[in-house]
Amino acid sequence: METAWITTAPLPSAHHLPVMVAEVLALLRPRPGATFLDGTVGGGGHAAAVLGGCAPAGRLLGLDWDGAALQVAAQRLATFTGQYVLVRESFSQALTVLSRLGWDGVDGVLLDLGFSSLQVEDGERGFSFLRPGPLDMRMDQRQDRCAADVVNRASEAELRQIFRDLGEERAAGALARAVVQARAEAPVTTTTALVTTIARVVRRPPHSHLHPATRAFQALRIAVNQELDHLTAFLRDGYRLLRPGGRLVILAYHSLEDRLVKEAFRRWAAPCLCPPRLQVCACGWSPKVQILTAKPRTPAPEEVARNPRARSARLRAVERCVLGGGNVDASG
Numbered sequence: 570m571e572t573a574w575i576t577t578a579p580l581p582s583a584h585h586l587p588v589m590v591a592e593v594l595a596l597l598r599p600r601p602g603a604t605f606l607d608g609t610v611g612g613g614g615h616a617a618a619v620l621g622g623c624a625p626a627g628r629l630l631g632l633d634w635d636g637a638a639l640q641v642a643a644q645r646l647a648t649f650t651g652q653y654v655l656v657r658e659s660f661s662q663a664l665t666v667l668s669r670l671g672w673d674g675v676d677g678v679l680l681d682l683g684f685s686s687l688q689v690e691d692g693e694r695g696f697s698f699l700r701p702g703p704l705d706m707r708m709d710q711r712q713d714r715c716a717a718d719v720v721n722r723a724s725e726a727e728l729r730q731i732f733r734d735l736g737e738e739r740a741a742g743a744l745a746r747a748v749v750q751a752r753a754e755a756p757v758t759t760t761t762a763l764v765t766t767i768a769r770v771v772r773r774p775p776h777s778h779l780h781p782a783t784r785a786f787q788a789l790r791i792a793v794n795q796e797l798d799h800l801t802a803f804l805r806d807g808y809r810l811l812r813p814g815g816r817l818v819i820l821a822y823h824s825l826e827d828r829l830v831k832e833a834f835r836r837w838a839a840p841c842l843c844p845p846r847l848q849v850c851a852c853g854w855s856p857k858v859q860i861l862t863a864k865p866r867t868p869a870p871e872e873v874a875r876n877p878r879a880r881s882a883r884l885r886a887v888e889r890c891v892l893g894g895g896n897v898d899a900s901g
Contacts, residue, residue, distance in 0.1 A: 586686070586876045586878075586879075587612075587614030588683065588820055588868065588872075588878070588879045588882050589820065589866070589868055589872065589879065589882060590614070590618050592866055592884055593615060593679060593818055593820075593884070594618055594619070594622060596816055596818050597619060597677040597679065597818055598677070599618075599620075599621075599627065599677070600622065600627075601623055601624065601625070601626055601627060602623065602626040602627055603627050604628050604672065604674075604675045604676050605620075605627070605628075605629045605630070605677045605678070605679070606629070606630045606631075606663060606667070606677070606678045606679070607619065607629060607630070607631045607632070608632050608660030608663055608678060608679065608680045609632070609633060609679075609680050609682065610631030610632060610633045610638070610639070610642045610655065611633060611638050611642065611685045611687070612638060612641045612642060612645060612685055612687055613631070613641060613642035613644075613646050614645070615681060616629055616631050616642060616645075616653065617645055617649070619677070620646065620652055624649070624652065625652075628652050628653065628654075629652060629653045629654075630653070630656065630666065630667065630672065631646075631654070632655075632656050632659070632660050632663060633655075633657065633658075634658060634659045634708055634709035635688070635708050635710075636709075636710065637687065637691075638685065639655050641687060642655060643655060654670065657709075659799050660680055660799065660803055661798075661799040661802040661803045663807070663810055664807075664810060673812075674809075674810060674811060674812040674815065675812065675815060676811075676812055676814075676815045677811075677815055677816050678807070678810050678815070678816070678818070679817075679818050679819075680803070680817075680818070680819045680820065681820045682800065682819065682820060682821050682826050683820065683878070683882070684696060684708070684790070688708070689878075692760075693705070694706070694707075695716060695760055696786070697760065697786075698760055698763075698764050698767075698782035698786050700760065701759065701760060701761045702760050703715075703717070703758065703759060703760075704720060704757065704758055704759055704760055704762075704763055705717070706786075706789055706793045706794070707794065708794045714793060715793060716789045716790070717756070717758045719731070719789060719792055719793060720748060720752065720763065720789070721752050721756050721757060721758075725745045725749045726745075728745035728748055729742050729745035731788050731789065731792050732784070732788050734788075735787070735788035735789075735791040735792055735797070735825065736784035736785055736787050736788025736789075736791075737784060737823075737825075738771070738784040738785055738788065740771050740772075743770040744766075744767060744770050744785060746770075747766050747767075747769055747770045748763075748766055751766045763782070763785070763786075764781075767782045767785050768781055768782070787823065791825075797825060797826070797829065800829055804829060804830065804833035807833075808887070811858075811889035812889065813889055813891040814888065814891060815888070815889045816861070816886060816887065816888045816889070817858075817886065817887050817888075817889075818885075819885050820883070820884050821865075821882075821883045821885070822881045822882055822883070823881065827885070831865075831885065834858065834860055835860070837856070837857045837858045837887065838856050838857070838860050838887065839854070839856065840854075840856055841854055842854045856890055858887035858890060859887060859888045859890060860885075860886075860887050861886040861887060861888055862884065862885045865884055865885050866883075866884040866885075867883060867884070868880070868882050
């Protein structure tokens with residue numbers, strides 16, 4: 570199968586370390602002939618491991634809205650020619666893509682909601698507060714709005730809400746005021762300029778491992794890319810991607826994502842969605858999945874020592890019930 574995307578961006582180096590690979594493989598159970606969806610294929614680390622387990626007849630659809638990441642994934646998956654398709658699209662559109670390709674569902678789905686080393690270590694992408702560069706933060710370079718647009722155009726109230734709700738930043742109000750004051754003197758268009766502004770008002774305890782800019786940068790990244798909106802859209806009925814017995818594994822990296830995943834999994838697994846006050850079920854709902862992880866699984870200390878970015882990972886998984894719901898149908 571040929572890759573279903575085109576991009577002419579320079580090819581970055583492939584050195585991203587996939588998180589909790591052994592745990593992901595144990596839950597997805599790749600086997601010869603099985604079909605998988607990696608909704609956040611990134612540098613292809615997880616995808617290569619999954620394809621290795623389902624060779625030679627298995628296949629994988631990889632989605633990512635970052636064109637540069639897809640180039641790296643293609644490079645990493647080169648030994649699996651004919652076993653994968655790569656599409657430049659958000660995982661929130663997975664049902665539509667599968668339907669368009671004529672796939673009737675998959676045996677396993679993986680979402681790794683973290684952003685990769687490929688993005689962090691490229692200063693020109695503007696994701697890192699440790700590297701000078703333009704204040705960009707767009708995962709999909711085709712979209713118009715970047716982080717500089719948010720910082721320089723949003724009202725003080727809007728900035729306060731972004732920092733508070735998406736970054737869980739305690740100093741959200743003071744930070745929003747500081748940003749408005751800074752941009753009144755000159756537009757804030759670089760990571761360095763924003764970090765300088767943040768450092769004036771955000772303080773961390775000496776023992777804290779968090780950089781003062783961590784939460785503000787997280788908030789802006791989520792806002793620019795509408796990450797929670799995409800996740801919410803996927804979690805409405807993402808179980809429908811799975812064939813009976815298929816499994817979905819999601820890696821989340823902060824409480825906002827993990828809470829959405831936990832609540833969706835509980836809803837999918839519930840025997841009834843009627844309000845508790847109703848004595849007789851009227852919703853017609855039946856459990857769509859079985860929860861495989863009563864509590865989120867976390868990386869082993871050895872992995873965190875080897876890859877510090879894995880530190881905050883939280884893994885949850887479900888299995889599609891044999892009965893309950895239909896196969897892929899992009900219409901509803």
